[in-house]
Amino acid sequence: MGPMPEGHTLHRLAAALDDAFGGSVPEVSSPQGRFAEGAALLDGTTLERAWAHGKLLFVDFAGERTLYVHLGLIGKWFVLPVDPAGSEPPAVGEVRLRILGEEHVADLRGPMACAVVDQHEVARLLARQGPDPLQHDQDSDAAYRKISRSGKTVAELLMDQTVLAGVGNIYRCEVLWRHRLHPLKPGRSLKRSSWQLVWDDLVHLMPWGVRTGSIITLDDVLEDVRTRLDGGETVHVPREFAVYKRTGMPCLRCGASVRHKVVAGRNLFWCGGCQRRT
Known part of the structure; x- marks a missing residue:
């Protein structure tokens, strides 16, 4: 079992998600099936931005819905280019969540937490965290x-x-x-x-x-x-x-x-x- 990702990894991942999907309307699915209900809430809505605080990752969608992900010790999330002329790439392994756009695909495997939350829950999660050295204006x-x-x-x-x-x-x-x-x-x-x-x-x-x-x-x-x-x-x-x-x-x-x-x-x-x- 490897070490848990440190905060810079989550900020880097958030930037990759933002670059790949920010402002677009991607397809959101759960090839594994375990996140089917959550994926259905986000599918076909605008992905506004991705951001991180410490080891927590958030992806804001239209309608004040936010995808909250904690990778934990074994979670992996890869953002990869897709062939624009090809068919949808096959889901390899136990893919909990897939975000698919015209140029990129992001597959999430093995997270400790993966949920659609409202703004109140985002605030509650952040209130439990200490300041993040990678964010500006932290106390x-x-x-x-x-x-x-x-x-x-x-x-x-x-x-x-x-x-x-x-x-x-x-x-x-x-x-x-x-x-x-x-x-x-x-x-x-x-x-x-x-x-x-x-x-x-x-x-x-x-x-x-x-x-x-x-x-x-x-x-x-x-x-x-x-x-x-x-x-x-x-x-x-x-x-x-x-x-x-x-x-x-x-x-x-x-x-x-x-x-x-x-x-x-x-x-x-x-x-x-x-x-x-x-």
Whole structure:
């Protein structure tokens, strides 16, 4: 079982859906049959826009109906071009939901949640989420208020979607390393200034995940990718991190061994040498 997609993946997917279907009237169906009633509500209506908050994906249709999707651990949603002159592509596997337009098809498989909801339910779902570093005008203080009152570890709190939306395990491990913060200290010991460094860094790093489809947390890799993209090149982003999945290897900054521990069911990685700040 793979890791749950982090927030940049959902924002990237929302943009792909928006580009493919925004403003059009696609066919909406459920080849698998499990979402037939919901699909019938949306079929033949205008798809207005797709957007994300954290790990939640929303697709707004005319008539104040919104498709709400949570991929969970195994959900996949692919947006692919179709042959304009060909017949409808066959549904491969257990396709819960299909959106079919003149030029693209989007097949959803294995989501944790897939439902047609009204605006009241959208508001309720959003109210349960923390601020999302990938959205403008978010209140980072709302997250810090919860962190500063909690005895849970900083590592746990950064993965709690009701505290902070969209941050998954890789960003969590790497951003704590970038600011020399010990992951196992309680949230209430985290200084306001340290939290601001973490938030600002996520706001800086995560859009590159949306742009490239890859998590980038090392400054030299980011600078190389930025230069190549600005030069019009197609870029392959190396999967290189400072501490994530580098148990026992030397820290890139101080040379001490990278440590590993399972916290709240997830693998945590940090440097035992330089991550001492609270």
